[in-house]
Amino acid sequence: MTTLWIFIALFLLVSLVLIWFPHFRQQKMLQTEEAGVRKQTNLELFNNRLATLEKELEDEQLDQVEFDALKKELEISLLQDMKQGGNDESLVTKMKPKGLLWPVVMSVAVLGISGYFYTNLGAYANLDKTEQASPHAGMTADQIMQQRLQMMEAQAKAEPENSQLLFSLGHSYISANRYDDAINTFDKAMVLVGTHAELLGPKATAMYYKANQQMTAAVQAIVDQALSLDPEDPSTLLLVGMDSFFTANYQKAIDSWQIILDSDRKDVDRSAIINAIDSAKMRMGSETGEMPNDAAHAGVQSTAKTVNVEVSVSDELAQQVGSSDMLFIFARNTEGPKVPLAAVKVSAKSLPTTITLDDTTSMGGDVKLSGAKQVEIIAVLSKHGTVKPQSGDLKGHLAMVNVGDTAQLIIDTQVK
DSSP: OHHHHHHHHHHHHHHHHHHHHHHHHHHHHHHOSSHHHHHHHHHHHHHHHHHHHHHHHHTTSSOHHHHHHHHHHHHHHHHHHHHHHHHOTTHHHHOOOOOSHHHHHHHHHHHHHHHHHHHHHSOHHHHHHHHHTOTTTTOOHHHHHHHHHHHHHHHHHHOTTOHHHHHHHHHHHHHTTOHHHHHHHHHHHHHHHOOOHHHHHHHHHHHHHHTTSOOOHHHHHHHHHHHHHOTTOHHHHHHHHHHHHHTTOHHHHHHHHHHHHHTTOSSSOHHHHHHHHHHHHHHHTOSSOOOOOSGGGTTGGGSSSOEEEEEEEOTTTGGGOOTTOEEEEEEEESSSSOOEEEEEEEEGGGOSEEEEESGGGBOSSSOOGGGOSEEEEEEEEESSSSSSOOTTOEEEEEEEEETTOEEEEEEOEEOO
């Protein structure tokens, strides 16, 4: 397509120059009273056009071959004009000016030919589709999300009995952190199609995030109901596994995620779940949070899709760190849903330490640290063995870290 555009542009440029340049040159010649003036004019036109060609060459609008060809053509044209002016000075007064009809007709013909090439050979329809494929240019991720939500909401109002649309809208509400709207939307879908595990699972997930990632009695009740209807429902098992991972119940997390793998479901990210299980197994046998030195994890630390966090405790709170305390470090995307992308559990005995977060420390699901550009880092030094901060625990927070960078995090806040 680019080659065609270049061809059309050059065709138009050369054709219009050939049509209109003689016309305007003729008008200039008729207004000139002396042959010397005409020669000077030809030289000026030559120099101006040559300067234009040199500028186009400098701007890479022309390559060297095209530039040389056009320059030679200009030189030949100048020599011909000079020779004609020297041999026939009477032409100044004897020539009769031609009207605009001929150049106008020729210009229309040239434009018509170019239009034919464009519409018939230039894949015009595909070009139009390409332009329509990027309607969000210049918009932020939040603006795109809001626009999509508004479109889905409008469609849901127009099709209130479309349960599949309500299902998708509910998931979009979760991504936008609008948990109440998500819960209500899943309830509307269940009114239409009945109570199903594939609707109860995402509803429980929305309730879980609304409760600040706590498995409350209400959330557990929805989880139990979903698993009673479908013990292999992936959305429910992902939630159970994630919560178990955060509470250091790694065996339960592994069992939950393994059920998804054994079910042979095609609509889940199996590689992400395998990585999550691998990460849970790693933590079961180690309290250091260090990455295993084996072939499966070789080279992970050298990739740019990691975040290295140098963790320490402020001098004011150093005396409050106990030897049995556990440190939880996790990363969340700065855009979209606040789902942990990676997490590590470390013994307080290792402080100060450097933690590496990457895809091998992911929480499972279809979101990974390698897919994010910037993350926030949260550290919880827990005296109760759980990731959820409680009174007396210590915290540290980094609002934004580029994936691939090394950051310093100081635990300097005590939970009241």
